[in-house]
Amino acid sequence: MPNLEKKEKEEDKLQFLICSACNGLGEINGNVCPQCHDLGVVAWFNNSLLYWSKKIDTRAIYHDRLESAFNKFINIILVIFGIIGLAALGWYIWNLDFSSALSRSILASQIFWSKLSFFIEIFWFSVLTNMFLIYRVERKRGLRAKLAHQTYETKEMGVKLFPPANWIEAEKMDKKLKINVAKAFSPEAIESIKKAYRLSTRFKNLEVASAHLFASLFAFSKINIIFARLGTDSKALVERIGWLLADLPVSEGEIYISTELKKYFFRAYKEAYEGKNDQVDVTELLLTLAKDNEKISETLLDLDVDLNKIKNVIQWVRVREIMRGKMQRFRGSAKLKPKGAMDRAMTAMATPHLDQFSNDLTLLARSGYLAPCIGREKEIEEIFRIIEGGRGSAILVGNPGVGKTSIVEGMAERMVEEDVPMILQDKRLVSLSISRLISGVSASEAQERLLIILDEIVRAGNVILFIDNLQEIVGITSGGEESMDLSDVLAQALAKKYFFCLTTAAPADYAKYIENNPLGNVLHKVDVREVDENAAIQIIEAKSGNIEYRNNVYFSYDAVAAIVKLSSRYIHERYLPEKAISILEEVAVYARKQRGEGAVVMADDVANIISEKTGINLTKVTEKESEKLLHLEETIHNRVIGQEEAVIAVASSLRRARAELRENKRPIANLLFLGPTGVGKTELAKTVADVYFGNENNMIRLDMSEYQDKASIYRLIGAPGEAGILTEAVRKNPFTLLLLDEMEKAHPDILNVFLQVMDDGRLTDSLGRTIDFTNIILIATSNAGTQFIQEQVKLGTPGEEIKQKLMETELKSYFRPEFLNRFDGIIVFKPLNLEQVIQITKLMLQGVVKRLEEKGINFSASDQAVEELAKIGFDPIFGARPLRRAVQEKVDNALADYLLRGELKRRDIAVLEPGGVIRIEKAKEL
């Protein structure tokens, strides 16, 4: 049980000392406990002794209430008095006689201050009360203790102190080591405890327990916002809280805070400390209750809320507060940044050419046009290190959408705040547009332009150059043998290190154009990787505010998590966080259009959008659909006759996939269909494609007989520098059925390729891209051992036995055992009997009925005629394959003749009769 161990370890960090005399209650029979002096429980945490010394009982609650009302009253009186004082002063000045020289001099001179008057007296007194008001407000603000956070230095000191073993030691401890946790609680958090106390009074529970606190937390908007974000059903929540409270024992007597609850106060403090918060707020109380209280965490789990979700939502609320603070600070410091091209030291010079071909990013950031950059501190620091270390310029290499530009914009923002290394302070970050630079001129003129611009940059001395998509600059040359490439011009300038340059490129472009170019030598590579899912969630959370505001909708946490999870799983080709952000925007509009303004965006909305984009059914399994899934066999049998075993195997693997019970690292199902030709192998595969992927054409079909030599592997995964047939098809449509016909005919080396696909669910193509195969259904068909199957079926051997024998003997010559082992199911299709062929004939004739219906003509066939047709079409060796031809010849051809001759018209009935005759019943003329 590694989970339990971890929990215990965390508990180690918070060691409780519970008073043995009073059992942690702090009092014995209404008197203060002589041993612990009313503390009851203390906790040792991080070299400090935590204690709780705020009394919470009826008297204390009453006292706090009275005091708060009284204080409000006093403050109002003080404000009123301040106004009266000002009025008195005004009245006094108003009544001065300005016509006399004396009054004018009174106002201006010292006499004003020493002139005696009742009104002036009032005014001075009001100044005193105003001072008193300032004192009260400021002092109250000062009383709230902030959590003492470890700084880097204190952490390094590393003196390990030991917790007190008993109460005598605890009492003797240095005062500096003792922390009154209650002081660090926010007013709201204290209020929630009081509410819990009142709640337990109301329910006549002697002990104020964690359930009371949990219930009382919902009186606070912060907690309600969290649960709204979590999309919790409020009715169910209220009901469950009711159950929790109903579980508690009821009795009469003096109500007290339970020792258990006190422990949660300390745990909440620990949460706040670890979360680097200034105060212990209601959110920390919620967090610790959800984390450490088994009943509450179970209750929440029943509502589909786990600890990680709560943590992420709390983080969400906090990220917004942090961003708001950041924005204010940004505005403050942005004022100091110069508006134009000039630096504050006035050493720069105008750069008219550069300005013509560029955007000033710092200027844009200063005016607030750039979106804030979140969670990319690591990359920005790396760029700073490169620049500061004098190594020159950097290139950000990453796939489109991973946030390269965002990093550069984040840098621009930090440059505005001057939160950058010395060398970057008081500089501009200017983005040069290559397309503008080269448009409309020849290569040599473009070079001239670039040279002038670079010269300007060097002379100005305050420009950091940014070039997006650097590969665009490579290969622009006037063509002569000795003529220079545009990229060489830049490379030479950068090599001198007169200025810094930031550039970006996609990995493939970097490898192809830049790495082996002179530019590659002067640019230091910074890898920008796709963010992981958790970081993407945080980015989405930070971006959501703006989008919510614009669309007037609200995102639930589930929706945000689903956006990241589903887009990373189902949308390939694009990268996080860009793809998630675009879904975020789309889903907000979708929810508003569907349900109007004020709608809450749920995970299902996200699934809908992504389903629409990918064509995969991702929505939650609805009741209607689960009904359909449970009866999948019947649905399949509508198209496939017989082959019970095969249908069951396929149906159950589809159910597993839809209920998300499958392994995510492998394809949805790997199936091998064995059997003679014409028994329904391909038909079943088509049906699966129709049922699961929505369309029977949604399949990639490879005839493996075309891959008989070793070299044909390159057709599958691509020759170097080219895309392969298989990999490209799956890359473009990862949700598909992969049908490998006549598997036994492929070269053994090719089978090895599929070994990898079936085991790991991925394949690397010759371009180095990893293709995801985890959302395909792989079906291989094979005629191997057909003879054997037919013989055994004739002998009446049971199906399981045939399969066993087949694998032990016949198949061995075609497939290696490890290959066969990779299949989830090896399904033997049995030869069809006449009964089944008749049913198939009926199905085929249904097709004829459908086609004729379009022309308004009815068609029917007598049973005898169907049987006759079936006998013609049935062949023990070719199965039902000749049947199609028989239907074509006997039915379709005759009907076509009638239609052409005009003997078969709308509303007529065509009847297929024994002997292959088609009789026509003429409809009445209208």
Added chain:
Amino acid sequence: MFTVALQVIIDFIKDILYFPLWWYSAGAAKAFLFSLNKIRNMARQLGLKIWVANLFRPMFGQYDFAGRVISFFIRLVQIIARSIMMVVWIVLMLILFLIWLALPPFIIYQIIINFS
């Protein structure tokens, strides 16, 4: 409940008694920090440090002799002007702080003379 009310009143009286003490201890410190902060902001805004650091660097990239000489004097003038502004601001802020310190006796004096 009477005892509770009494306690609130007593607390309030204690509060009043602590008021002058606070004004000259924690309050004064706060006022001082406020002034200091204002001075700091002004210093950042004037960028005096930047001007001094770049005294010998020519302005607008004019690295020729004439440019250097002109720049030096322009910068000198700027530095002097900015220094004066800075000094004035510091004095203003100090006065603000001194007002904080002087306010209580002054007001009490005013109340007394007006009363009599």
